[in-house]
Amino acid sequence: MAGANVNAQAQEHAGHDMASATPNSADTALSVGEIKKVDRDTGKLTIKHGALTNLNMPGMTMAFKVQDPSMLDQVKAGDNIHFRVENLNGSLTVTKLETAK
Numbered sequence: 001m002a003g004a005n006v007n008a009q010a011q012e013h014a015g016h017d018m019a020s021a022t023p024n025s026a027d028t029a030l031s032v033g034e035i036k037k038v039d040r041d042t043g044k045l046t047i048k049h050g051a052l053t054n055l056n057m058p059g060m061t062m063a064f065k066v067q068d069p070s071m072l073d074q075v076k077a078g079d080n081i082h083f084r085v086e087n088l089n090g091s092l093t094v095t096k097l098e099t100a101k
Helices: 002-012 069-073
Strands: 031-039 044-049 060-066 080-088 091-099
Touching: 031 060, 044 080, 044 091, 060 069
Parallel strands: 060 091
Antiparallel strands: 031 044, 031 080, 044 060, 080 091
């Protein structure tokens, strides 16, 4: 079953240049987005975001895992955020999250 999940994620992110998804130290800027959904059951945030330059990903709306489950309690739908997504073991994961002021 885990193999099917990996294949589904790979298909979901087809067209994104994941080969360059490893961030370098000079590319640590936070991205801007809006929370569309907080899903505590799956541990994911659905975020409408601009380009994620460290992942070579264009702007879109998609769900991301969170590195720390407490992030799910920091935001609600409609919140504007600054955040960082990284490719952790093949899963796009929010590693830093701040509410926009």
